[in-house]
Amino acid sequence: MKIKYYEIDEKKLLKEAKKGKKIGIKLPEGFFPYASKILNFLEEKGINVFLLEPCYGACDFLEEDFKRCDRIIFIGEAKMPYLKYKLSFIEAKYNFDIKQLKRTFEYNGKKVGLVSITPFVHKIWECKKFLEENGYKVFIGKKSRRTAYDGQILGCDFSSAMQISSQINNFLYIGDGFFHPVGLYIATKKDVVVFNPIEKRVYKVEEIANRIIKKRYAMIAKAMEAKKFGIIVCIKLGQRRIRLAKKMKKLVENAGKKAHLIFLNNIDEKLNYFDFDCYISTACPRVAIDDAGKYKKPILTPIEAQILFNERKSYEFDQIL
Ligand code: SF4
CATH class of the missing domain: 3.40.50.11850 (Diphthamide synthesis DPH1/DPH2 domain 2)
Structure with missing residues (x-):
């Protein structure tokens, strides 16, 4: 099946869909215009299928999704091997010379x-x-x-x-x-x-990357005045870093400031309305780095928070390893 300019394996999709009685489909944003094409294909083959919330990666699903379906199929993502749930992954492939x-x-x-x-x-x-x-x-x-x-x-x-x-x-x-x-x-x-x-x-990408690092240091400087910190924990199963969030809370408190944990599924403009002065996001690194423009308050990665509180000197990219 052709989805945008990618190929997906119909036979594998059907085989995976037959592994469950109620199938939830997760699509990345770019595939939204093909949602009904995929759902029709499966329904016509007798599969009980529906769409779930979209995904940004194979990390992006919740425990409660399994109250609605007994298998989730991610379209366009590759498997995240350490997550042992009833998940299937149908990759989209782009062929080139x-x-x-x-x-x-x-x-x-x-x-x-x-x-x-x-x-x-x-x-x-x-x-x-x-x-x-x-x-x-x-x-x-x-x-x-x-x-x-x-x-x-x-x-x-x-x-x-x-x-x-x-x-x-x-x-x-x-x-x-x-x-x-x-x-x-x-x-x-x-x-x-x-x-x-x-x-x-x-x-x-060197120029863009160096521009981003500069902006990130400006963000750290902006956070210096902050007194009340919100520590974001994402409840998506492949992004959840509770231990790190607790470590961040301690780091802030040791500096004589206030910190509270905030458990969120989707991290969006609601952050602008809480009365925190600054956020530390333990969720996907995209949230702090790619989406920073959405937020009125500074939002730091855990590594940047360590730089802010003098626990680390050099800049590093936040990774979930
Ligand atoms: S945490 Fe972010 S970068 Fe990592 S797989 Fe998930 S969406 Fe992609």
């Missing part, structure tokens, strides 16, 4: 670290072979407990990149968007060359 990687040659050093995301990661070994045939030494790091494939990165998990970082001249990120390659640059402090197969474009 790997010869297009020739356009990255002028940017790459001789030793390249390959990383990617779904829906491109299925091509990573083919890309490695092509680069090696063209004289490069190519490294691919091992998958983690949160990733399904070697070389795969998430916006909250760059472990496959970090383990090969000292062996390479630069990373070659195969994928779209900015959030992942910018996070990769900040997490590894290595040069990142992006090959975007959809736009057929090669670009670098």
